[in-house]
Amino acid sequence: MDFASEINRRDSDSVKWRLYKDRDIIPLWVADMDFAVAPEIKDALQARLDHGVYGYADATESVVEATLGHLERDYNWTVDPDWLVWLPGVVPGLAMACRTCSEPGDKVIVSSPVYYPFLVVPEVAERTVCDVPLTRDNGHWRYDLDALEAAARDPRATMMIICSPHNPVGRLFSRDELAAVVEIARRHGVTVVSDEIHDGLVLEPGLSFTPTAVAAPEHAGDMITLMSPSKTFNLAGLNATYAVIPDAERRTTFQHHMKGPVMRPSPFALTATEAAYSKGHAWHNELIATLRANRDRLIAAVNALPSVHMDPIEATYLGWIDVSALRLNDAPAWFEDKGLGFSPGAPFGDDRFVRWNFGCPPATLERAITRFETAVSERAHELGLG
Ligand SMILES: Cc1ncc(COP(=O)(O)O)c(C=O)c1O
Incomplete structure (x- = not known):
């Protein structure tokens, strides 16, 4: 290495x-x-390349097992295989989440500064971005809970997108911080979508990442989590992503919206995902x-x-x-x-x-x-x- x-x-x-x-x-x-x-990912990709046939791919049992094993082992999160929806990217996942959890004209709550598609994707989906900026106190960035509560109270606010860990401010929100944000959202019927693409990139010794769904287990069934090995294992160009959607009806709606605009991931994305989580x-x-x-x-x-x-x-x-x-x-x-x-x-x-x-x-x-x-x-x- x-x-x-x-x-x-x-x-x-x-x-x-x-x-x-x-x-x-x-x-x-x-x-x-x-x-x-x-090297283990490269070897797995080489073996897949050597197979020579690159037709449409599905997540095999071993891909699913490696992914669920990672969530269980690293985050104590027991995910049912049925909850997984495979996608070619987190940004398409954000777009599908907007279509699944809100109606045209609804408000989607985000907190800037934030990864810029959060500010764009809802607008493209004909929703309105409701920006509740993070606060910065002595170099420490936080969600503004009072302002979030005020925004969530608006009946037109139906969805909130969280970024955890946070791009660009680099915060690793604690379990309590995440739980407080979800609590506010759910109190007002706002669906939480959590973008966790940076999950494996914790740099601060002594801290560990908690999925938002694990931080707020009583609301996990209502959430959509978007995850991917692409940042942690440097696979961004392979387009490997999965959504965790526990609610069956919501999952069906999400998959319905994918028809047409969103492809399946490639065989190389799935192969790399399995190798990353099982051998990386x-x-x-x-x-x-x-x-x-x-x-x-x-x-x-x-x-x-x-x-x-x-x-x-x-x-x-x-x-x-x-x-x-x-x-x-x-x-x-x-x-x-x-x-x-x-x-x-x-x-x-x-x-x-x-x-x-x-x-x-x-x-x-x-x-x-x-x-x-x-x-x-x-x-x-x-x-x-x-
Ligand atoms: C928070 C966040 N979400 C999503 C993405 C991009 O995801 P994808 O390339 O899978 O669409 C990035 C890339 O920088 C990101 O930082």
């Missing part, structure tokens, strides 16, 4: 790298990592150690500069960095000119921030940090900041 080598993706089909193919910009934006997958543990342990070291290095470097700030990141490989003191008209474009390709904060709901993907070899991170330090220090000097 090698988390140090810088694999050339610039000349590959990578969305992340192709954006800056002909420019000297380090891509630190879209959420995939620059690491090769677990050693790779995953090393990944977490690498990401933890990257996070610590990044947060120390950023917060050593008085004019920028990064809050603690408990989970994910995404840093959410406040660059507002630099007073830039277009921060992402300015950083591109300095050789750094961040995700702009605006689509997530806050243009004071940029998002820094640190899922890369330490050498790449180090080069990016050097560029960042130089650029930010020069700008701070220009502005007469400390």
Whole structure:
């Protein structure tokens, strides 16, 4: 297992790298990592490739067993095989959830800053986004329970989408925090949809991920959970996702809406999912150690500069960095000119921030940090900041 080598993706089909193919910009934006997958996943894919026939695929008993085994073993969550619905992505799952749990014109509650499709997908489905921003208290981001309650009280609010662990603020919400959010939603008849795509990316020692359905077991039957090995095991391009939908009627409705717009996952997605959950543990342990070291290095470097700030990141490989003191008209474009390709904060709901993907070899991170330090220090000097 090698988390140090810088694999050339610039000349590959990578969305992340192709954006800056002909420019000297380090891509630190879209959420995939620059690491090769677990050797066990590669071997399983190779064996599937060697089979030679790639027809429509179904989740076999062993794929289901590996997935349910992961949920039971890692999260103490006993899921019935019937509750699983396989999908080619979490975002299509969000779209299907909107169609399943709300009507056109209804309000879907989300909390910005947040992964930008949360703010877009409901609108495309002809629902209205009701944004109840997270609060930020001393660098600690939380759901605003009073504001959520006020929003959920509106009879037109019928669905809420939670992001846990949270992209982009990196929070790993506690069991109690999640339970409190679900409690509010259910008190007002709002269905909770929980996007848990970053579940295996807990970086803070001593913390562990709890699925929202496990945090609020009495309401689990009413929820839709969207999960995937794609972030944790770096399989985003393979499009492997599953929804957990305990309620049979709701599941049927969800599957009905999938007809036409949403395909099944490919055989490679299912093969990789099984290998990830059944054989990926050693790779995953090393990944977490690498990401933890990257996070610590990044947060120390950023917060050593008085004019920028990064809050603690408990989970994910995404840093959410406040660059507002630099007073830039277009921060992402300015950083591109300095050789750094961040995700702009605006689509997530806050243009004071940029998002820094640190899922890369330490050498790449180090080069990016050097560029960042130089650029930010020069700008701070220009502005007469400390
Ligand atoms: C919270 C969250 N949900 C969903 C996705 C994308 O999921 P998919 O590619 O499976 O549609 C991402 C990718 O960054 C994400 O951060």
